Amino acid sequence: MSEPAEISPLTLSRLPLYLRCLRQLQEKGTTHVSSSQLAQQFELSASLIRKDLAQFGEFGIRGTGYRVDELVDRLNGLLGLDRIHKMAVVGMGSLGSALARYLSVNDRPFKIVAAFDVDGGRVGSKLGHLIVHHSREIPEVIPETGARIAVLAVPASAAQKCYEDLTDSGIEAVLNFAPIRLKRNPAVRTKSVDFQIYLEELAYFLRS
Amino acid sequence: MSEPAEISPLTLSRLPLYLRCLRQLQEKGTTHVSSSQLAQQFELSASLIRKDLAQFGEFGIRGTGYRVDELVDRLNGLLGLDRIHKMAVVGMGSLGSALARYLSVNDRPFKIVAAFDVDGGRVGSKLGHLIVHHSREIPEVIPETGARIAVLAVPASAAQKCYEDLTDSGIEAVLNFAPIRLKRNPAVRTKSVDFQIYLEELAYFLRS
DNA sequence: CCGTGTGAAGTCCTTCACAGCT
DNA sequence: AGCTGTGAAGGACTTCACACGG
Incomplete structure (x- = not known):
């Protein structure tokens, strides 16, 4: 077998x-x-x-x-979980920061190697011992770090652009949290997690 | 038809x-x-x-x-989105707070009417003009507020207990973010969103 | 002529039921 | 005896293809 x-x-x-x-x-x-x-x-x-x-x-x-x-x-x-996966996080707002904490617990094989944001107040700040880069640096920083998987936690309006920057930079899998239907790159495994949609699905059962 | x-x-x-x-x-x-x-x-x-x-x-x-x-x-x-749904949030850590922000955008029909946590530093603080209650008050506060749907964003170790408190208090639908497999109440619509699992699914495609 | 609505066909997934191994 | 592994049956979902209405 x-x-x-x-x-x-x-x-x-x-x-x-x-x-x-x-x-x-x-x-x-x-x-x-x-x-x-x-x-x-x-x-x-x-x-x-x-x-x-x-x-x-x-x-x-x-x-x-x-x-x-x-x-x-x-x-x-x-599942390929017996080795470390280098991961990038784009969008360091409240959701991105929370995800960074939840997804890179020590015993898990996902290790954050790069973080990005566009907000002047957050760029340059630290996430653990990592510096938050400006999102415009995605094309240089992603290849340097060797990240192959990315978490996208930016506002809907910025999501498509960031997604394309990531996939153009060699990212092979994206977990998207922006509440938007992305135009996907067929070469990249893309999974969207949309809280609003989950709530709307539950709402159906509360019509009574 | x-x-x-x-x-x-x-x-x-x-x-x-x-x-x-x-x-x-x-x-x-x-x-x-x-x-x-x-x-x-x-x-x-x-x-x-x-x-x-x-x-x-x-x-x-x-x-x-x-x-x-x-x-x-x-x-x-x-989908029953043409009216307001009163929602409770349990767990005001970084994830719970982020979710509270993302899920109660003004034009959406979900309105947060109660928030809970067990952390002394967070209980009593404000979420908008709402006071964060201690989780032990779930049985009293939920019925008072009339919330029918709840978001669960507590650590895995506390999730089952909180879930049961919520369903015992009359909550009819739960969106769970704790990374655990809940023992569900069959009378309650329960949906789990598990980031770790989504990442693990993507990791499969990065085995190469 | 274009696009919906829909039976029929096809595909995919799950459950059943039991042979076979421990 | 108990539980896995698995063909066969059953069910669910999607795609096809076309009749019908605008």
Whole structure:
């Protein structure tokens, strides 16, 4: 059972989820877990877990379940989380700063190597031991730092321009928080997280 | 063509997206748009747009397309965005504060009516003209304010407890930002936004 | 003639059910 | 006996293609 050329997007979106659940189990000291236990505790589907995992080899033990540590390692490897990812953050407003704190926790593989803003009050200030650059320096600084992934947390009006500067500078993946539909660069993995849209979706259930 | 009892979750997730695109068109002064124009400009599927919209009535004009203003109004109505939603925010750390700013922009129908935290330095401080309450006051304050929707932006370790306090207090929908898999209350619409997971998903494409 | 609305076809994803391993 | 791995069945969603209305 060798690894397929392409993981289906829905399977891919669940792998980090499984990882999160398994990490919670690790903290509790659980060493083995079955698909049905996982399903019950975390409101997942047992058969789906098995199908998802079985795509990448047989690392379950029939009659017993999965070894938690092994599964964590395997998923970390599959997702490329077993090494450091250098990350840039563009937009150091309240959201960008908060994201910088939340996304670069020490035990996680994402390390911020560059930060940008256009606000004179923030350019030159420090984020940890990093200096915040002006966004116009993206084309020079990104290649210097070797960042391959970027978080975009600028106002909607500036997002498309920043996005293009980033992708032109060699960034390969962007996580966008600006509330706008970006015109995407097909060579760059782009994911948008839009809080307003999530709220609007929830609002539907409050029409009563 | 009357409205169905249930919208499929995937259709529902696209309606706010269409709304976002349409608002962008409104700002540019566009009055009419066809499904294929929408599809091209915003990288959507024309036939899917038509299918999604047609579920709620025939408000396209054959040969012409859709009237932007009318469609915006209709979608706003469908999603329950044509009235104010009172919202509570729990967790006034950097993320909670940033979210409070981003989600309660004036032209949006979500209005923050209560804020909570456990940190002595933040309890009692002001968010606009609102006082930040201690989280232990959730059971009293939520009913007083009439909030029906809540944003949860507390550390993972506190999330489950806060979630339960909120749902026990009558909150009907929760947007969770804590990086944890919540044990959900089935009576409450719960949506989780997990930045770490999104990054991990992107990391998969950077394994090279 | 253009674009919507919509059955039909096609694709993708999930659930089922059980053979086979431990 | 228990649980994984997996073909087969079932379901959900999307795309196709065209009839119909403007």
